[in-house]
Amino acid sequence: MTERSERTRTTSGGLGLAAARSEEFALLPLPAAPALLSTADGVVVRATDQAAKLAGESTPAALIGCRLADLVTRNGSVSLLRARHGAHPVRPLSWPHADDERLRVTVLVDVSDLADTGSSAAQAAEDDERRWLIEAQRIAKVGSWVYYPETGEVYRSPVLAEFLGEPESQSTADLQSMIDATHPADLPRAHQFYEDVLSAPEDELLEVELRDRAGKRVFLCTGRAEHDRAGRVERVQGTVQDVTAHRALERQLRDEQRKLQDAQRIARLGTWEWDLRSNVMRLSNMLHEIIGKPDTTPITFDSYLDRVHPDDRSWVRRAWRPLIEDGDPIEVEHRYVRVDGTTRILRLHGTAIKDADGRDVLVGTAQDVTEQRAVVTRMERSSQRFTDLVSITPVGIGLFDRAERLVDANDALCDLLGYRLDQLRGMSAKDITHPDEQNTSLPSPAESSGLRRRVPQRVLVRSDGEPVYCELRTSASVQDDGTHFWLVVFQDITERRRAAEALRYQATHDDLTGLPNRTAVKDLLSRLLGRADSNRTAVLFCDIDNFKRVNDSLGHDAGDELLVALARRLEAGLPDGCTAARLSGDEFVIICSDVDSVGGVDSLATRVSGLLRTAVPVHGQLIRVSASIGVAVPDGNSAGGEDLLRFADAAMFEAKQRGAGKVSLASPALMASANRQLQLEGQLREALHNDGLALHYQPVVDADGVVVTAEALVRWPHPDRGMLAPDAFLPVAEQGDLLRELDRWVLRTALREAASWPVRVGRPVGVAVNLAGLVPGGPEFVDAVADTVAETGIAWDRVVLELVETALVDLPSRTHDEMGELVARGVRFAVDDFGTGYSSLARLKDLPAQIIKVDRRFVAGVGGDASDFAVARAVVDMARAMGRYCVAEGVETATQFHVLSGVGVDAYQGFLFSGALPAREFRELIARGPMPVPRA
Structure with missing residues (x-):
């Protein structure tokens, strides 16, 4: 690229202006000298032949479009014209054009003769003077600068270049680079400073303090403008002084003065x-x-x-x-x-x-x-009060010297230990400590003053030899004469210790039998299984056969008496190394620490079975009992105490299935099954928390096929085992105590989905939820139902709560009141599987339910079995006579439908009409209208 092309690739705006108005610029007069005509932004739009010749160009057109700042640069105190044959010393003189103030005329005076006339000695002297000046600036930490507005050029002394972190040889720059070297927060003040300098009167010196870009150094900047004869700013001179150290010293002095003032204040x-x-x-x-x-x-x-x-x-x-x-x-x-x-x-x-x-x-x-x-006065008074307080306080207080000998004591300590003060003085801490107490000394007297220590329990001895349990609180202090001493407070905790032992016993023992409870069993198993010979441990899980019959027939007091008698037999008859415990209800556990020492697992199980197979007199009657026993021993897979209890429990259920009084050993297969059940329980718990279950709905229709209610049936879309029916996971929920939480989920989900079901002919479909864990009489039953209805927004009279018949027998008054409260709001209760429980037809009138559901076992035989037909008809007649609504379950054939319709059944549920459907399909079923019914 040629120098001309490099000059002319400036701003397209300047070239455009020059081209567009070349004829107009040609008419503007210029001096007969090396002269240039430039725009306000410094772009040359016209040049004389003399200027082209001085620049070494053949025609003036070569200079048009170049920036004046690029053509004329500054090197120290000399301006140079960038000519084709090299830099040429010139002195630029500039002023606005008389015919157009937007343009400026710049005359380039050739000063090459002046630049070459100096002798080498003069040049050397000038160089020495310049070096001395630079050194003086460096010592004074002052740099200098000169700004030429005509060319936009800034000359910086080497010292100023050092301040700005740039090479010393780079002595020229532009004004913006000077401003950009300022801290961002100081940029507005920097711009304002240069604007003020350019507009200030001639010879007026302006100052401003600015920080460098990093904010670590502070500079005092000065500037003063020099004007030409026409009053224009010809150049601006200034200095930049590094005042960082001065400002730091000033801040330090101010800080010291402030600290002194603060200290005085x-x-x-x-x-x-x-x-x-x-x-x-x-x-x-x-x-x-x-x-x-x-x-x-x-x-x-x-x-x-x-x-x-x-x-x-x-x-x-x-x-x-x-x-x-x-x-x-x-x-x-x-x-x-x-x-x-x-x-x-x-x-x-x-x-x-x-x-x-x-x-x-x-x-x-x-x-x-x-x-x-x-404060001194208050301390003196406080000291007197402290002395008085120590003398009358009921807590023992003693003063000990560095040798741990008692120097002084209050009356309470004398009474606590049974000594007079003159007898206590001189006694050591060891002398008043019980011989069985291992630690007899106080904390080391070498501890620093003000240190407080607490000893939770220390056994002291009274003068009569009786032990006294005390809590000690010690504090190191110093008397006015510098003597170190210990102030010890003795708090009698004998009664508190007895109460704590009683509470500890209650926390680890069964209230009824006095046997260790589940907490104690866990602790004992944890200790036994932590031994090296843990494989010699055995757990026997015992469940009394038919115990519920004793409670139901003779009452709970009789059941409690029976349990106490069995607990005493176990305590008296178990061999050494075996511990009997009661977990809950009629469940006992036997922990054997060394099964080999008692003759093996079989021998121990036979002995325990014999102890629990007996006749016990209860309330004047001789009650014969037996127990189903499950046995578990460690299998080498690092089973914990909870695992052994779980395996023994599973083995007990296996034994109970074989008949009363049987014993079963937890086999590897049984343990694996129990582990699977535990895993399934954990997955079910997670599914409940994450809404991982689903509801299907089976319609209940009237004689015309209109859906009146739907029973919500829970399903579990298991990620590995597919869709699981309730019989696959309800036992797991019952064993894991999840029935209440499961009922809450079903109730909440069913009511929420039913609230959005379509309504046909003005008759909204009700929803029935079968409850097993969340039952009347249980904690927060009414609140749980009421909160769910309020949350879902469903109408009260659309909610049906189904309960099995056995759950509604012999209801206490509180349960009756709770059900009555919900019925008053519109909720209906249904007796599910009626006829399969212990109640008779005569007790039907006592059930606080509005709906009776005839069990499917009677419905199945109504068409051919006379007894089933009689039962079904009796139930329907009783229900109608008492104003109950009667629903038949398990209706699968047209014959069953016609027979039941003939005896007066109100509604029907079964596969004759529909099985349980997913929520979306059930909504479609409702939308289609009445279902077809068999015709006679």
Whole structure:
């Protein structure tokens, strides 16, 4: 690329202007000299032949479109024209064009003769002077700069280049690069400074402080504009001084002064100075604040004495005489009455010094010690109160020396240990500690003062030899004479310890039988299974056969009596190393620590079975009982205590299925099944928490095929086993105590989905939920139902709660009240599987239910079995007579439908009409309208 092309690739705006208005520029007069005509932004739009010749160009057109700042640059104090044959020294003179003020005329004066005339000696002297100037700037940390507005060029001294972190040889730049070297937060002030310098009157010096880009250095920048004869700014000169150290010193001085003032304010300490010749006392600002004098004018010694408390004035005057007459230091503390009438206590120190002129001056401090004196007074009173308190407190307190010998004690400690004070003095901590107590010493006296220690329990001994349980609290302290001592508080915790032992016993033992409970069993198994020979441990899980029959027939008191009798038989008949425990209800557990020592698992199981197979007199009757027993031993797979209990429990259920009084050993297959059940329980719990279950709905229709209600049936879309029916996971929920949570989920989900079902012919479909865990009489039953109805927004009269018949027999009054409260709001209760429980038809009238559901076992035979037909008809007749709504379950054939319809059944549920459908399909079923019914 040629120099001409490089010059002309400036701004397209300048070239466009030059091309568009070339004829107009050609008419503007220019001097007959090397002259250039440029726009306001410095783009050359016309040049004379002399200028082209000076630049080494053949025609002036080669210079058009170039920037003036690119053509004329500055090197130190010399301007250079970039000519084709090299840089040419010139002196540019510039002014606005007379015919167009938007354009400027620049005449380039050839000064090459001046640049070449200097002798080598003169040049050397100039170079030396320049070096001295640069060194002087470096020492003074001052750089210099010159700005030429005509060309936009800035000359920077080497020192300023060092400040800006640029090469010393780079002496030229533009104004923007100077500004950009400023900290971002200071950029607005930097721009304003340069604008103010350019617009300020001639020779007016402006200053500003700016930080470098990193914010670590502070510079004092100055600038002054120089004008030509036409009043235009010809150039701007300035300096940049590094004042970082000065500002840091100023900040340090300010900080020190502030710290001194803060310290005086915190200490309430002021200073004073007294010139004896003028009798003038000058006070610091803090001292003026202390004495409450609003102004800061000097005072005299007499005016100071006038404010001293009248009772202290005479002796204060005498106390000052040694300082006034002989220059001896003094210390005076007295009361001072402030202008506002309040009294303060001042402590003054004074001494004599000589000032810079050798004259005697008295100086000193005055401190407000009013609060300190008040604290001392309070401490003295508090000390007396403490002494009085120690003497009357009911807690034993003793004072021990470094040798741990008792120096003093209060009456309570004497009473606690049964000694007189003169007997206790001189006794060591070991002397009053019970012989069975291992630790007899107090914490080391070498501990620092103020340290407090607590000893939760220490057994002391009374003078009569009886043990006393105490909680010790010790504190190291120092007397006024510097003697270290221990203050020990003895809190009698004998009764508290007994109460704690009783609570501990209650927490680990069964209230009824006194046997260890589940918590104790877990602790015992944890210890046994932590041994090296843990494989010798055995767990026997025992469940009393038909125990519920005893409770139902004879009452719970009789059942409790039976359990206590069996517990005593186990305690008396078990071999050594075996522990009997009661987990809950009629469940006992036997823990054997060494099964080999009792003859093996079979021998132990036979013995335990024999102890629980007996006849026990209860309430005047002889009750024969037996127990189903499950046995589990560690299998080498690091089973924990909970696992062994679970395996033994599963084995007990297996034994119970074989008949009463049987014993079953937990086999590997049974353990694996129990583990699968546990895993399934965990997955079910997770599914409940994450809405991983689903509801299907089976319609209940009337005689016309209209869907009146739908029973919600829970399903589990298991990720590995597919869709699971309730019989696959309800036993797991029952064993894992999840039935209540499962019922809550079903109730909430069913009511929420039913609230959005379509309504046909103005008859919304009700929804029935079968409850097993969330039942009347249980905790928060009414609130749980009410909250769910309110949350889902469904109408109360659309909710049907189904309960099995056995759950509604012999209901207590509280349960009746709860059901009545919900019925009053519109909820209906249904008796599910009626006819399969213990109740008779005569008890039907006592059931607080509005709907009776005839069990499918009777429905299945109504068409051919006379007894089934009789039962079904009896149930329907009783229900109708008592105003109950009757629903037949398991209707699968047209014959069943016609027979049941003939006896007066109100509604029908079964596969004849529809099985259980997913929520979406059931919505479609409702939308289609009445279902077809078989015709006779």
